[in-house]
Amino acid sequence: MKVIKVNTHQREEFIDITQEVESAVRESKIKEGVCFVFSPHTTAGITINENADPSVKKDILNHLKKLVPFSGDYSHSEGNADAHIKASLLGNSVTVLVEGGNLVLGTWQGIYFCEFDGPRRRKLYVYFLPTFR
Amino acid sequence: MKVIKVNTHQREEFIDITQEVESAVRESKIKEGVCFVFSPHTTAGITINENADPSVKKDILNHLKKLVPFSGDYSHSEGNADAHIKASLLGNSVTVLVEGGNLVLGTWQGIYFCEFDGPRRRKLYVYFLPTFR
Amino acid sequence: MKVIKVNTHQREEFIDITQEVESAVRESKIKEGVCFVFSPHTTAGITINENADPSVKKDILNHLKKLVPFSGDYSHSEGNADAHIKASLLGNSVTVLVEGGNLVLGTWQGIYFCEFDGPRRRKLYVYFLPTFR
Numbered sequence: 001m002k003v004i005k006v007n008t009h010q011r012e013e014f015i016d017i018t019q020e021v022e023s024a025v026r027e028s029k030i031k032e033g034v035c036f037v038f039s040p041h042t043t044a045g046i047t048i049n050e051n052a053d054p055s056v057k058k059d060i061l062n063h064l065k066k067l068v069p070f071s072g073d074y075s076h077s078e079g080n081a082d083a084h085i086k087a088s089l090l091g092n093s094v095t096v097l098v099e100g101g102n103l104v105l106g107t108w109q110g111i112y113f114c115e116f117d118g119p120r121r122r123k124l125y126v127y128f129l130p131t132f133r
Numbered sequence: 134m135k136v137i138k139v140n141t142h143q144r145e146e147f148i149d150i151t152q153e154v155e156s157a158v159r160e161s162k163i164k165e166g167v168c169f170v171f172s173p174h175t176t177a178g179i180t181i182n183e184n185a186d187p188s189v190k191k192d193i194l195n196h197l198k199k200l201v202p203f204s205g206d207y208s209h210s211e212g213n214a215d216a217h218i219k220a221s222l223l224g225n226s227v228t229v230l231v232e233g234g235n236l237v238l239g240t241w242q243g244i245y246f247c248e249f250d251g252p253r254r255r256k257l258y259v260y261f262l263p264t265f266r
Numbered sequence: 267m268k269v270i271k272v273n274t275h276q277r278e279e280f281i282d283i284t285q286e287v288e289s290a291v292r293e294s295k296i297k298e299g300v301c302f303v304f305s306p307h308t309t310a311g312i313t314i315n316e317n318a319d320p321s322v323k324k325d326i327l328n329h330l331k332k333l334v335p336f337s338g339d340y341s342h343s344e345g346n347a348d349a350h351i352k353a354s355l356l357g358n359s360v361t362v363l364v365e366g367g368n369l370v371l372g373t374w375q376g377i378y379f380c381e382f383d384g385p386r387r388r389k390l391y392v393y394f395l396p397t398f399r
Binding site (some may be wrong): 001030036038039040041042067068072073074075076077078081084085087088089091092093095125127 | 167176229242264
Binding site (some may be wrong): 056099 | 362
């Protein structure tokens with residue numbers, strides 16, 4: 001299991017971790033198999049979406065804010081109920097195939113760590129199940 | 134494949150199944166690898182979120198009710214269209230790493246079975262792909 | 267890795283790909299293990315939900331349109347910001363167990379490719395990690 005460290009700088013922020021996951025693939029020397037990226041946090045998610053135009057991540061973040069406002073009729077007393085809800089909407093892990101020693105992503109796809117309750121020091125777990133080394 | 138049985142008691146309810154999944158890991162004798170938890174139902178989901186403060190699961194359930202009301206302009210005639218929609222928003226499976234014979238979860242993370250059309254007798258499938266036994 | 271090709275005919279459309287994934291399982295000759303279905307596109311998702319009554323997929327599509335309208339206060343200039351947001355809400359991959367050479371799906375479950383920015387020619391990747399061949 002490899003650990004990727006991510007420092008976030010705002011309350012809500014999408015951070016492209018594609019390069020870090022690619023590096024973990026290369027270090028693992030796995031040629032073919034499946035890569036799992038898992039967040040052990042409950043107020044952050046992981047998603048795969050467009051990494052060409054940065055306005056896409058902005059639109060996702062902003063629209064999630066509309067769907068799940070910061071202030072609402074929430075019970076949780078820590079003031080981050082919205083972040084927990086957003087984390088469950090996106091999910092806390094992604095699965096990506098590996099072929100020829102590289103992640104198999106679409107042309108426009110990047111892997112994003114989705115912070116909803118920062119700024120924080122976060123970590124992600126990357127694990128591989130190889131078919132061939 | 135191990136089967137976890139869950140009886141739900143209300144129409145909508147989050148049930149913490151972390152202990153049941155942990156027990157399945159121990160029975161499997163897997164030391165390292167990946168654990169998959171899959172729901173074969175279409176009106177229920179699975180999510181990983183905070184299990185310390187029970188208000189978090191309450192907030193997620195209540196907010197999903199606001200986003201996807203029970204009554205709406207739905208075509209499905211069984212009266213549970215909202216439950217199907219919520220199931221797709223959360224997803225019907227989760228993936229968790231296993232290390233040292235234990236699930237690798239964050240300090241505050243629990244695995245929840247998310248009933249949206251209960252009360253029902255439900256079952257979940259747990260499967261492991263081991264790297265080392 | 268097997269490739270499933272899907273042609274979509276409307277802007278938004280759910281296409282049942284269960285048979286195509288089942289065929290891929292049979293061709294792979296895998297008896298037991300895990301099947302991963304991954305979309306390399308950023309304006310489409312994959313979900314598992316009811317395939318008996320076609321009104322369910324219609325309700326999910328229509329409700330997602332309400333939650334994430336086509337026109338909104340979006341930055342992305344390509345006119346498909348809503349499709350990117352919906353893709354992240356559903357996720358771009360699903361994981362299904364395989365037993366006895368078949369997908370382990372619930373009675374009412376089907377696997378849907380969820381087009382949000384068609385019509386397009388799309389492809390999906392299917393990959394297996396076998397426990398036994």
